[in-house]
Amino acid sequence: MAKSKYEYVKEFETDDRLLRNVYILVRIDGKGFHKFSAAHQFHKPNDVLALSLMNHAARCVMHELDDILLAFGESDEYSFLFRRSTDLYERRQAKIVSTVVSLFTSAYVYYWRDYFPDKNRPLYPPIFDGRAILYPSEAEVKDYFAWRQADTHINNLYNTSFWALVENGGLTPKAAENRLSGTDSKAKNEMLFTEFNTNYSKLPAIFRKGSVLLRESVPKDQDKNAIIPILPETLPGSTSATAVPQLTPGQTSSGPQLSTVTEPSSS
Ligand code: ATP
Numbered sequence: 001m002a003k004s005k006y007e008y009v010k011e012f013e014t015d016d017r018l019l020r021n022v023y024i025l026v027r028i029d030g031k032g033f034h035k036f037s038a039a040h041q042f043h044k045p046n047d048v049l050a051l052s053l054m055n056h057a058a059r060c061v062m063h064e065l066d067d068i069l070l071a072f073g074e075s076d077e078y079s080f081l082f083r084r085s086t087d088l089y090e091r092r093q094a095k096i097v098s099t100v101v102s103l104f105t106s107a108y109v110y111y112w113r114d115y116f117p118d119k120n121r122p123l124y125p126p127i128f129d130g131r132a133i134l135y136p137s138e139a140e141v142k143d144y145f146a147w148r149q150a151d152t153h154i155n156n157l158y159n160t161s162f163w164a165l166v167e168n169g170g171l172t173p174k175a176a177e178n179r180l181s182g183t184d185s186k187a188k189n190e191m192l193f194t195e196f197n198t199n200y201s202k203l204p205a206i207f208r209k210g211s212v213l214l215r216e217s218v219p220k221d222q223d224k225n226a227i228i229p230i231l232p233e234t235l236p237g238s239t240s241a242t243a244v245p246q247l248t249p250g251q252t253s254s255g256p257q258l259s260t261v262t263e264p265s266s267s
Pocket residue numbers: 029030031032033034035037042043044045046047048050051075076
């Protein structure tokens with residue numbers, strides 16, 4: 001068929017294919033989740049159901065996109081590592097990033113009620129942004145995840161101390177901020193222990209270290225429906241653990257499958 005006279009506009013599209021043979025990392029982050037978490041009364045400093053919903057949405061992304069090897073989540077963010085050789089969408093950046101963000105966001109809303117049954121649906125549509133970063137070797141990839149996990153630790157120690165001062169210590173948010181200003185990790189640990197009877201290192205690992213989703217190979221002769229069960233993320237002391245609905249196996253049933261959320265090995 002002859003080209004229409006309008007078709008030249010297609011030539012304005014730019015080629016955004018990412019460099020070959022390097023790791024593609026996509027990180028998504030919630031927009032304005034400081035406000036979103038307050039509006040939906042997330043438990044402070046950590047709402048375990050909100051984290052579980054993030055994990056569920058990330059699992060959906062990994063089920064859809066086979067080339068994601070590993071994902072790490074904390075707070076309102078998730079990082080997805082693609083295999084070096086991926087040829088997903090011919091490595092077109094916009095296609096890759098927008099698909100991850102779109103699926104993550106729709107899954108977050110789609111499964112919302114399974115985690116917040118008394119909050120029928122979010123009060124307003126949540127927004128996530130996304131970016132792709134290229135890493136040439138495993139060394140940078142390892143450091144990337146170490147960086148995100150260090151961030152989890154620093155933020156969580158601060159937030160745990162802050163909310164202890166506000167909720168149990170009776171300080172105003174401003175006073176709590178002043179009290180913590182300039183304190184190092186040791187001082188915060190000490191304060192939690194002596195003033196609030198809290199052993200920081202005994203808090204649930206999901207709060208201190210974040211969540212990891214790992215794709216594991218399942219032997220071909222295994223039952224094709226035998227996906228590794230996705231366990232409810234029951235945490236010690238959590239009274240409101242909700243069973244995570246089972247996800248159906250991806251189309252490539254004998255291919256790699258997802259394991260459940262696991263704890264990173266070191267702090
Ligand atoms: P931006 O749009 O720049 O990302 P933001 O408000 O989302 O702004 P972040 O730095 O991304 O800021 O921080 C996320 C915020 O969401 C933090 O304030 C954190 O306390 C809150 N939050 C995210 N997840 C949870 C959770 N599971 N429980 C409690 N609070 C949460």
